[in-house]
Amino acid sequence: MARRWLPLLLAVTTIPGSAVSMERVYVGASVCRECHNTDQRNQYATWLGSPHAQAWAVLAMPESLEIARLSGIHEDPFSNPVCLGCHTTAADTEDWERDASFHLADGVQCELCHGPGSEYISPEIMADPERAAAAGLRTPTATTCLICHKEKGSHTAVLGPRPFNLEKAMARITHPGRGGQIDDAPSQASSGESDNPFVGARVCAPCHEGTDGAYLFSGWRMTGHADAWSVLGGDRAREIAAAQGLAETPLRAETCLRCHSTGHGEVGREASFDPTLGVQCESCHGPGGAHAADATGISPPVRPDRRVCESCHTPGIHSSSSVFDFESALSRVDHSRPTLAHAVATEIPYKTPFNLVVSPDGKRLFVACEASDSLVVVDTVAREVVAEIAVGHLPHGVCLSPSGDLAYVSNRGSDTVSVIDTSNITLAADIVVGDEPHGLTTNESGDTLYVANAGSYDVSVVDLTTGRETKRLSAARGAWDVARSADGSKVLVTNNLSHFVPFRSPSRSEVTVIGTERSVIRDRAVINEANLLQGIATAPSGEYSLVTLIRTKSLVPMTRVMQGWVMTNGIGILWTDGRVDQLLLDEPENYFADPTDVVITPDGKFAFISGGGIDAVAMVDLEEMISLLEAADPMDRTTLFPNHMGLATEYTERIRVGANPRGLAISPDGRFVYVAEALADTIGVIDVESRERVAAIDLGGPRGITLGRTGEKIFHSAEVTFGGQFSCHSCHPDGGIDGITYDIEPDGIGINPVDNRSLRGILDTAPFKWTGKNPTIGRQCGPRLAVFFTRIDPFTPDQVVALERYIQTIPRNPNRFRTGETLTPAQRRGKLLFEREFSNSGDVLAADQRCITCHSGPYFTNREMTSVGTASPLDTHDVFDVPHLTNIYESAPYLHDGRAETLEEIWTRFNPDDKHGVTNDMTKDQLNDLVEYLKTL
């Protein structure tokens, strides 16, 4: 076998603490077969006939797509590590860790349960159990199985309940057998020369798989033909063979192999041909050597000649049936039936407009639509869609060049900005920026673009003459939206999440101020006791800016909801002299949940603020508002007004709009405000003078409302909470986190604080909550939520089902630290530390001392309750749900109460006794490597 990985392994074997584990690579089931394929030892055939061998292929079933969606995975299951983590072996390895003989398409193979085999495959080592174990041979336990076979909500939802019975499952896959002479492997060497030899299904796979190949290979793999050879290892085959007077094992008997394997006895088989793959492509479609050599030349017949089938499917040969129904049989092996490819093609997405911008002449709107990954162009006069163009994934923000000839669209799911030529609505370029780009704006001259990156907490400064990012400016956590000052000298950036503050301290959020002359940070305005700063607009006078904000009361238990005891909603006024005011948009028992965006009329008289949770837009009389502030006592202005719910009616009135208003844009003449009604797939048009929504522009989304869409509306609606105070979105913007530690339960003030957790891709990580009390999302959103959040009118059962469906589909962001399969050297070293079995001094680490034990499987959680020594005097229990680690880099702070601001602190500060894995023997560079690896998960 090829040992091309050897130099790399030799280079890394000097790292202490993990020397033994680094030498092992995956060799593949076909190598195990060399010994485990005899009468005494036929584990290979047993495995090949088991569902494990088809585990990879079943990902081609259309159900896989739905299961993936419910796991927050919106890409091909064949390329997603979460799906592959259980449906194949060695999915989390790099190419060099898999030998040429290893095939991912072989699904759950020997080495998933028994460990990478390169070091124990020799018969001498295998014969000695101790030596084999030292070389990496593992004996699986129930825990091994449950890493993947623990019930997953996504699979249950699509395939129905399938309780996993460990005993029965073990009985099904068990493959005992030892001793005896090792026979020669079935001949698969090339046999004679031919112009058109048999090449084997593995050669067909690369072209006849995937979306382009209609997943034909996987389709074949799921048919009985693929098992044809492996069934020869079963008892029934031996009975039939004995009845026919065959002395040798059916696995070797010519009589059996003639039908149970392709090309047996034929002249001309390439070395790539593997007879153990049963009745392969070439049995029906003829030898494929010439076609494989030149796919544009000879094409094998698509529909097999029935005589080929009948040569083996002789009536009565193995059964009492006297008739071979060719058409029926053909339909059973037909692998062009609906597969993943068809499922992908039939999806019709909603639009979900998020943000929009008006052209300088006021005649067109450019609308970023998150769900359809597109930019929609609207004629404002005709009030209809005139064009649509695909952009990147999850477009969020849009702005125009000063002349309006280019539109820039931030794609938070691709980490890019799409540049659109507005004259012909074509894609001009894609610009790579930071993580999760949100709001964006150009400078006055249009040669520089500023992009707020919510995931990397910074601002990309892009030189638009070259189309390249020139620098990153440090913002704060969750950089969200940007606005240019009236004089163009500054760009202001809102940051969604508060700074890290001392434990049990109120939030402190930031508006970052960038000087456009040199594109450097000029100032950082702090807004106390506020978070979720999102929309921002600057007054035409240049005297102040307005930001939307929420004042979350996270420090006391949620025992009271009235009078804004959970959160209040309002705006911040940032004066150019450095003062900061806060005013609420809430009224008593009539809150303004989820203020999202803000625009100011060109004359500076009015501001409009979208209330995402209440389907309304607030119109603020700015002169009234400023008068109120200026007339106030200074003490009242700073301490009373930010919490006063009796003021809003003096300067606001509300205008009802469509579902979940998000981005706003104002026409250049100030006559109309355009509202992105995200969950209505419409653009609402507000007449400023009449203060009414006068039109709704249909963006052309689907008419029907799916269960998930219903749930999405519920998620973003504050209707069910008291007075419309907050929605699910309020604490989980974009399905993520608000970065705050909460004291939720009425068990005493300050008792059992819990860090807010992300909702992205969580369905299969049950149980939920740090306490693990909720086995399903439905339980969390239903009875549990009712206790604290909804009180009087909890969600109805139907609403819970819909809400649960939506939450299940909230996508996880692509991991920006892992591009492709290859790890950086630091990440690779970190992975070895994560999986290590020995400390730096060579001591064996007990299973419960290893990271990989609790943080196992494709979600890196064993979904159990565990104590890691992190209970504090404020906690009434010391076991917590093992959190999943996928996308862990974006969910700071860490640990159950959010006490660790960074990943490093989990171990430098909060693991003094090595209860959270053995880490105190690590050097600082080892810890750095471990952190680098964790960021790739």
Add this chain to the structure above:
Amino acid sequence: MTWWNTSKRCNSLCELRGTMGVASIIALLPVIVFCNSIAHGETPGDTVAPFVYTEWETFYAEEGGLPNDHIFALRADGEKLWVGTENGLALFDGKDWKSWTEDDGLPWRVVSAIAVSKKTGDVWLGLFGGGLARFSGGRFDHFNQFNSGLVNDVVYGVAVLDDTVWVATTAGMNALNTVTGEWEIYTEKNAPMEEIWCYSVDAADGKVYAAVWGGGILEWDTATRRWNAHRDPDREMEIDLYRDDGLIHIITTSASYVDGVLWASTYFGLSRYDGRHWRGWMDHDSGLASNFINYTVGRSATSVYNATDLGLAVLVDFVTDTWVSYRRDAEDAETWTAHLWTGPDETTTVATDLDLPNHFIIATEIQGDDVWIGTGHGLARGRGTGYYNGVHPPSEKVEAEGSEP
């Protein structure tokens, strides 16, 4: 004047020495002197007249600007000067002072190093015992060995090159990629570091230089991502066996890379490396005020400023080996005196109005035509009114020996 160091051209004699033999070179000496004179436009009998900082202003904490008189670090950023002290950070904008202590959010009182990112304008602070801080837009972000990949909280030096912040700590070097957030650590495990006590770092033009106390100078090439070590080839700790064979001593205190030349300060003299040739200076045969150099800042490939325990020693002109060293000649002297040297010979002295009480200089910085020096007892700025490079005023004839330029 040492004849083998009269000019850059004549430095090639170092190479000749190996081939021709000393006697042959002595025979050529008159020719060499004549060539040197022609090379610099002098006629025999002309004297050199470097610029001398005679006008100084001093700054003390009691005056209300600095938070503390014990100055550790100085960094000029255009018209601004950042000052790191034992108890706080200060900023001078040419007119007014502003300062920050721990009460103002500074994460740690002792600011031992300062660097300013040309790209972002962020100010990076080395905190002696407190790690690293970024000061940006009025916000301090604190990185220490617990909450980040910083290898050690005892930070001696910091430098910024493009998107990477380089940190010299007592336990090795760190490189922080501010875009990806990755921290790299360099110690003896992955760098040619005989000691891991990194005293200072400088970075420019694709190169990073770390001064390793007891380990020489380590050079990192950002293009090749490889380290190269510069050490004293004779490996003698007590003497410099062969001058100019390499780094003068491995107990280095700082490095300054400017115009393709590396200046390296040690506790046993000064070295210069142009990528091919080394040159060393000691106090007994040059205008270097003291071998004990705390910090060095290159103004150019031919001029460097050295903070020594016996004053500020300025190599004004490498070509003519002209020095101006500023110090207090006696404990009870009212002001400092500038001593002019050419080669091993002191040529004249010039009075200044600098009256800092102590000439143990810890930090020095060049700001345009001005120079700043920081001591344990205050800060001073030398005003460069009429400053000129080299050893001749731009439009004046060279004055006779002994008179002020």
